[in-house]
């Protein structure tokens with residue numbers, strides 16, 4: 398048992414936690430603890446067991462063995478979500494757990510609404526006032542009467558946090574809370590997390606974004622292959638060391654800031670004055686064979702909308718597109734037939750069929766290639782799946798596994814894999830590595846570069862600045878739906894792109 402200096406400092410204490418689902422050990426004798434008022438980060442590669450540990454603590458799944466104690470109370474091997482909640486353990490989910498069509502106040506006080514004593518009717522006014530008081534205490538930009546449907550993901554997260562506060566949670570668990578937030582929203586969340594800490598609330602935080610982890614945490618625990626390899630104190634947190642502990646090797650120097658080059662050669666895609674009211678305006682660019690064209694900009698700058706229109710998912714209003722030298726009217730069907738691949742941003746929702754095997758998930762996306770004389774050969778489908786699995790290094794490498802049983806990052810790899818094994822002329826990828834660990838990212842980058850070297854033209858939308866500056870040959874920055882900057886020569890740093898994205902520069906520095 399990990400005891401800190403003063404007795405009673407430990408809030409959550411996990412000792413020797415082990416778990417296996419069907420096959421291999423997912424958690425192996427993990428000792429882990431969270432102190433009162435501490436921000437504790439949990440890091441590790443995709444599939445290391447982070448989410449599983451959280452699920453055990455929160456009563457979503459049972460452990461096989463080990464002891465769990467919260468606030469001095471032993472937690473039985475099989476406990477429920479409700480029991481965990483009553484003890485003061487809250488999980489801040491990203492989506493789906495709030496009820497749309499209801500207000501912020503209704504969601505916060507769901508099942509515990511204040512009532513008039515006599516009639517047992519809900520006291521709406523008091524509920525709103527209480528909710529607003531809570532909101533104001535934390536200075537959140539929300540109104541108690543706002544409908545959930547109207548809120549951004551970041552605001553919904555805030556409502557989750559309020560809900561936990563009103564439940565008097567003493568531990569808040571966040572599993573990759575920033576993966577769909579803009580950087581400004583993430584910064585606001587960090588402020589909230591620090592405020593929680595100041596009130597003595599503990600935060601257990603999972604993230605693949607190392608800079609967040611280093612900034613925020615008091616301690617960092619590293620899991621690798623289901624084992625705890627270290628818990629480091631803030632003062633001893635060395636980024637390179639943590640990465641080494643996570644992936645078991647050095648990552649090597651990645652050259653930050655890369656020289657931009659304008660490629661000559663065949664124009665694969667020629668976009669002229671493309672506009673869609675309210676989304677993007679007057680977008681023109683050329684993309685050459687073997688070129689990786691990066692799109693930078695803040696979330697909401699119109700990049701996703703633009704690439705969806707080019708691929709044919711959404712219509713555009715005016716402008717023209719030429720693909721491989723011919724006029725092109727985009728439709729998903731024409732894009733697939735024409736060798737255009739598209740990896741969407743919202744992979745969690747659009748990309749996978751969770752209960753279905755990896756093989757079928759990859760197969761369904763490649764039916765056109767796999768179908769011969771109206772039939773899909775199971776053998777060829779399996780071959781295809783194995784290629785995707787190997788290419789993306791999906792772990793475990795079991796084609797029959799339902800995709801829903803893979804860890805979050807490995808699900809992402811399956812979605813990427815099913816597109817990257819096709820013969821493509823043009824690949825459009827939107828935020829390819831959200832949720833993917835730092836070692837696996839490098840492998841994906843190498844593969845994208847390999848495709849480009851073989852002549853595939855690539856459009857890369859990314860909010861990950863190191864990723865953008867590392868991969869792109871040219872970078873176009875969108876802001877409020879317009880091109881505000883194109884970097885096509887000289888060395889471009891992350892800062893250059895960020896400044897352009899925020900509308901600060903405009904040629905002030907190169």
Ligand SMILES: Nc1ncnc2c1ncn2[C@@H]1O[C@H](COP(=O)(O)OP(=O)(O)OP(=O)(O)O)[C@@H](O)[C@H]1O
Pocket residue numbers: 418419423441442443444445446447448449450792793801802803804805806807832834
């Ligand atoms: N329901 C399940 N059935 C079978 N295996 C599962 C199930 N849920 C998780 N696993 C396996 O447990 C291992 C750990 O998964 P977990 O989700 O805890 O990883 P993680 O550290 O959260 O990874 P990521 O960073 O990718 O989210 C993975 O190998 C995963 O395939």
Ligand SMILES: [Mg+2]
Pocket residue numbers: 447448449572804805806
């Ligand atoms: Mg996870």
